[in-house]
Every structure is written in C-alpha cells, then in structure tokens.
Amino acid sequence: MNRQQLVEQIFSKKSFLCVGLDTDIKKLPKHLLDNEDPIFDFNKAIIDATAPYCVSYKPNLAFYESLGTKGMIAFERTIKYLKENYPSHFIIADAKRGDIGNTSAMYARTFFEEYDIDSLTVAPYMGEDSVSPFLTYEGKWVILLALTSNKGSHDFQLTADTEGECLFEKVIRKSQQWGNDENMMYVVGATQGEMFKDIRAVAPNHFLLVPGVGAQGGSLHEVCKYGMIKDCGLLVNSSRGIIYASDGTDFAEVAAMKAKALQEEMAEELAIL
Numbered sequence: 001m002n003r004q005q006l007v008e009q010i011f012s013k014k015s016f017l018c019v020g021l022d023t024d025i026k027k028l029p030k031h032l033l034d035n036e037d038p039i040f041d042f043n044k045a046i047i048d049a050t051a052p053y054c055v056s057y058k059p060n061l062a063f064y065e066s067l068g069t070k071g072m073i074a075f076e077r078t079i080k081y082l083k084e085n086y087p088s089h090f091i092i093a094d095a096k097r098g099d100i101g102n103t104s105a106m107y108a109r110t111f112f113e114e115y116d117i118d119s120l121t122v123a124p125y126m127g128e129d130s131v132s133p134f135l136t137y138e139g140k141w142v143i144l145l146a147l148t149s150n151k152g153s154h155d156f157q158l159t160a161d162t163e164g165e166c167l168f169e170k171v172i173r174k175s176q177q178w179g180n181d182e183n184m185m186y187v188v189g190a191t192q193g194e195m196f197k198d199i200r201a202v203a204p205n206h207f208l209l210v211p212g213v214g215a216q217g218g219s220l221h222e223v224c225k226y227g228m229i230k231d232c233g234l235l236v237n238s239s240r241g242i243i244y245a246s247d248g249t250d251f252a253e254v255a256a257m258k259a260k261a262l263q264e265e266m267a268e269e270l271a272i273l
Contacts, residue, residue, distance in 0.1 A: 001090050001118050002139060003182050003207070007231045009055045009088055014267035016232050017259060018056035018092065018209070020239025021046065021078065023063050027244055029251050039067070039074035042251075044081055046243050049256035053263035056090040056235050057082060058209075079115050090235070091118045092143065092209065098123035098130045105133040112137045119143055121187060121209075124171050128178050135179045142184050146172050147199065149189020149212035172202045181205045188227070190218020190236065196226035205229065211237045213262075220262070224269040232270065238262060 010016045023039050032038040047057065059078060064071035082091055097107040097120060111120045112134070119141035124131055134142045147157055147168040157168040165173075172186060181203075188199050190212035199208065208227055212218035213236050220236060228234055238258075246254035 003231075006055070006090055006207070009090070010232050011270065013053075013055055013263070014270055015053055015055055015263040016234050016236055016266055016270075017054040017262050018058050018090075018235045018237040019046070019050050019054045019242055019259060020094070020211070020237050021057055021059040021063075021243065022239040023059075023074075023243070025067060027247070029247050029249065031249055037070075037074055037077065039064070039071065040077045040081075042243075043074070043078045045252040046255050047078075047082065047086065049252040050242065050259040051086050051089065053256070053259040054089070056092060056237075058092040058094050058237055058239075060239075061093060061095040076115070079117060083116070092235075093117045093120045096121045096123050096145065097134075098126055100126065101129040101133055104130050108134045108137065112140045119185070121145065124175060128174075131175065131178055135183055140183065142179060143209050144171065144175055144184065144186050146186040147188045147192055147195060149191045149218065153189065166198075169198065169202050172199065176203070181207070185209050185235075187211065190220070190223050193219070193222050194226055196223065200227060200229070205233070207233050207235060209235045209237060211239075213238050213241075220265055220269070228269065228273070230273060232273070236262075236266070 021043055023042055028038055028042050032041055035041050059075060064075035082089060093111050111117045120134060121143045122131055122134055124144045131142060158166050160166050185207040186203060188208045188210055190210050210223055213220050223236060242255050242258045245258045
C-alpha cells in the first residue's frame with residue numbers, strides 16, 4: 001500500500017484508527033479457551049467487528065511468539081484472514097526488529113516476502129545498515145522507533161548532545177537520509193503531547209504511528225493538535241482499550257462500540273483540515 005492509497009482510506013472512512021491485536025491468551029474471554037485456535041478466533045471476531053471503523057491492524061509479535069508454534073500459526077492465520085477479507089486495511093507487524101545487515105535482510109524477507117505484510121516496526125539503534133535492508137522492498141514501509149510512550153523513553157530518547165539535539169531528533173533527522181515519507185514512518189507515543197511540535201519540526205511530512213491513546217492515557221485531541229498535517233499523517237493505535245473492553249461473550253460487540261467512538265472523534269478532527 002502506498003501513501004496515496006493509505007490517505008484515501010483515511011479520508012474515505014473518516015478514520016485514522018489502528019487496532020492493535022495484542023492478543024494475550026490469559027486475557028481472552030473464557031468461553032473461547034476450549035477452541036482449537038482461541039487466539040485466531042478472538043482476532044477474527046475483533047477484526048470483523050472493528051473493520052468498518054479503522055484503517056489498520058497491528059499485531060504485536062510478542063503475544064504470538066510467547067505461545068510458540070501455536071501462537072505463530074494464529075498469527076499467520078490472522079494475516080491471511082486480513083489479506084483475503086480486508087485487503088484495504090494497512091497491516092503493521094509490530095516486531096521492533098533491527099540487527100546487523102544480513103540479519104535484518106532475513107527479518108525483511110520474513111515479513112515482506114513470507115508474510116507479505118505492509119509494514120514493520122524497526123529499532124534504529126544499530127544505524128543505517130541495520131535499517132536499509134527493510135527499505136529495499138517497493139511498496140513496503142519501515143516504521144522507526146523515535147519517541148515512545150513508555151516511562152523509560154526518558155532514559156535515552158530525550159538525552160541531548162552538546163548542541164542541544166535530543167537523541168530522538170537525531171534519529172529522525174539522520175534516518176531521512178535512508179528513506180523518505182513514502183516508505184518510512186516514525187513511532188511517537190501519544191503521551192508525549194506538545195512534543196509532537198518538535199517531531200513535526202524535524203519530520204513535517206512523514207506519517208506517525210501513535211500508540212498510547214486510551215489505556216496509556218494519551219489524548220487524541222492533543223495528538224491531532226500538534227501532529228496532524230494536511231493529509232492527516234497519523235495512524236493512532238489503540239489496543240487494550242478496544243480488544244479487552246469486555247471479557248464476556250459480547251467482547252466483539254463492545255470492541256466495535258469502542259472503535260466506533262474513536263472513529264467519530266477522528267472524523268471531527270479530520271473535518272477541521
């Protein structure tokens with residue numbers, strides 16, 4: 001999916017919502033646990049319920065890898081189901097890969113060839129040769145970690161050098177020599193608030209993947225106020241606040257209600273553009 005196709009989906013659906021499929025076997029509704037593949041059955045129900053209100057899905061690999069082979073089978077089935085039934089939805093593999101060049105090339109082959117996923121989150125700490133293998137795939141996206149929403153983000157990302165440039169700013173500035181706003185996005189946590197202005201000063205046109213709205217306390221309005229650009233430029237992710245809104249037999253119905261409420265807020269923000 002290229003940038004124009006993604007933007008068209010956003011304005012067509014009046015939504016820039018990404019639903020995070022952080023599917024934890026220990027949090028599933030109990031009535032699913034006796035199923036042969038409860039992870040996939042949960043994901044399928046969530047996808048069918050929320051698809052009208054979002055433009056993207058983001059399965060987090062850790063939740064699938066934690067179950068070994070069974071978890072990865074559920075992941076593969078989820079990706080296949082999305083591609084066959086909801087091909088207009090942008091799929092993000094949240095795997096945070098990043099290693100020396102030949103290893104990154106194998107990660108890229110895994111997600112962009114084997115699974116044929118639209119995009120992958122990548123850790124930029126090891127520099128250009130750890131990121132560039134992911135950028136060789138036409139029509140695929142790299143989503144670099146820039147300024148995250150967790151407490152520990154202050155340990156390194158906000159550390160300034162002798163010229164006053166923070167590490168996250170250096171990552172964004174330097175990485176634009178490797179990719180562009182047609183194949184690279186940045187992860188910026190919703191809890192960072194006004195710091196979106198600093199992000200936009202360095203990356204005025206790139207899409208931002210924004211976790212942290214909902215359960216982590218980030219404000220959608222603040223994200224839009226400081227981070228939205230003329231073609232939106234945002235994918236705002238909500239995981240726990242949607243998929244675990246209910247642990248009963250109505251879990252999919254309640255997830256749809258939560259997704260719809262966010263979509264309606266997003267429609268209001270888009271109407272301002």
